[in-house]
Amino acid sequence: MPLHAPTPEPLLLVNRLFKAIALALSVPTFTLANQPTTKPYAKKPISVTGAVSGEIKRLIEPQARADLFSGVILVQRGDRVIFQRAYGFGSWELSVANSEHTRFGIASITKPMTEALVSVLVEQHRLGLRAPVEQYIPGFPRGPNGGRPTIEELLKHTAGVPHRVTTAAEEMLPLHPADIVERVKARGLLFEPGSRELYSSAGYTCLARVIEVIEGRSFEDALAEDIFRLAQMSSATSETAPRIMPNRALPHILGAGNGGPAVEAAPYKDLRFLAGAGSVYATPADLVAFVRKVRDGAFGEELQSWAKAGDKDKWRGWYGRINGYEASVDLLPSQDLVVAMVSNLQSAANWQLRQRIHDLLVGRSVLAIPLPPARAANFEPPSDLVGLYGDRNDPIEVAVHEGELYRDENQIYPVAGDKYYIPVSGFTMRFHRQNGNVDSIVTTFDDSSKRVLRKVAAP
Secondary structure, eight states: OOOOOOEEHHHHHHHOTTSSOEEOOSOOOOOOTTSOOOOEEESSOOOSSHHHHHHHHHHHHHHHHTTOOOEEEEEEETTEEEEEEEESEEETTTTEEOOTTOBEEOGGGHHHHHHHHHHHHHHTTSOOTTSBGGGTSTTOOOOTTOOOOBHHHHHTTOSOOOSOOSOTTGGGSOOOHHHHHHHHHHHOOSSOTTSSOOOOHHHHHHHHHHHHHHHTSOHHHHHIIIIIHHHTOTTOEEOOTTSOOTTBOOOEEEEEOSSSEEEEEOOOOOGGGGTTTTOEEEOHHHHHHHHHHHHTTTTOHHHHHHHHOSOTTOOEEEEEEETTEEEEEEEEGGGTEEEEEEESEEOHHHHHHHHHHHHHHTTOOEEOOOOOOOOOOOOSOGGGTOEEESOTTSOEEEEEETTEEEETTEEEEEETTTEEEOTTTOOEEEEEEETTEEEEEEEEOTTSOEEEEEEEEOO
16 A cells, blocks of 8 residues: 655645655745855756766755755665765764764655555455454544544555644653554544545554554564565664664754754654654665665565556655654656665755756756745744644644744744745745734745645634
8 A cells, every 4th residue: 555655745745844745846946145046957868877976966065065954865776876975964063974874764754664564464464454443453443423444544544543642742752652552542533534634643653553463572673574674774773762873863953043044953752652654764775775675576566566657757755754854765667766865954955955866867957956045033023923723633833932933843934025934845934914913824835836724723
């Protein structure tokens, strides 16, 4: 049951800018006053030869020098590495450089690995996709009208399980799949199973618990034995929490500095609360190994057919983002190309680089990535803007912490034109007022399209 292919980002990121499922499509047009306008790097197709390595390097280095990209990028065709280079720091405070051996949180790319485990159990006739979840987890909640969610509905994000069932404080604690299941039971389902779709990391942690029940061992052990070992993902590991993980990159985010985005440490989280959904650390080589095993059919026919689908320029891949980490791995089946990107700095540069590297590899023209806009003075009281916006079941929260404005867990800052810039996405937004009171957020995407999220609750 393949997960989501890269989807046009605007409609998804507006509902939750910081959820993992999207591939952005266009180029932000912001520039600093003293920056040149963007110009094409390439006006004619580039063959996948040594020349493309130089083009990729030329694209990335300005972002790395501006402290907007920190991570590792690997481009591979068959068994041949076309490009591999590390940038930035695993620890910015200690100036410890990233390397090809550095482990990064891969966030929601954990989900297709969970899906692969489910496929193995289905092929072994030990798990049924249409079986109700309560067959494996007694007392699992039913829908408002009594509908019983199935394993397949958990996979498709249509079971009604909330996206998150933990508070920020709880996410620092040692929580395991059984703990998340109890929180799902306490919250209940948000809608009748199968009636709609709501992206749910908690739903995939419930799948991790189903796997534990069937296997009689921890999800981490099942993942290590049946996925990491089989795919020869030699550096991949599940979250170790306070225990030392060799070569782990520490997570960072872009905050709102005095003049523009500035690197900050991400808050501590014990990612075991995302077992099955976002708890794996890996290198780009691990991701390439996994996606090639998927393509070769090691984890079921459906995942294999998904990886092979598409025309000659159709990329297939996965993306994830969590608390300072971003990762993506994309396959172009017609050319046996795989691009893996991992980062320990949440930044718009991650998706901007991802899309441009794809374009370079298929011979499309590529524009330079502009730098973020400068910060402007506050033009309205931040306290007027706080509240919940969008979907009542999964709202975006705007809050003020220590004088800075946040959209969910990420800072935003004012820029020219009475707008706010979102460093992790590169988009802008403004607050719409009706009779003097804020009633909605209007987000503007890089293609100039807009999306409105109505205010649904006061602070």
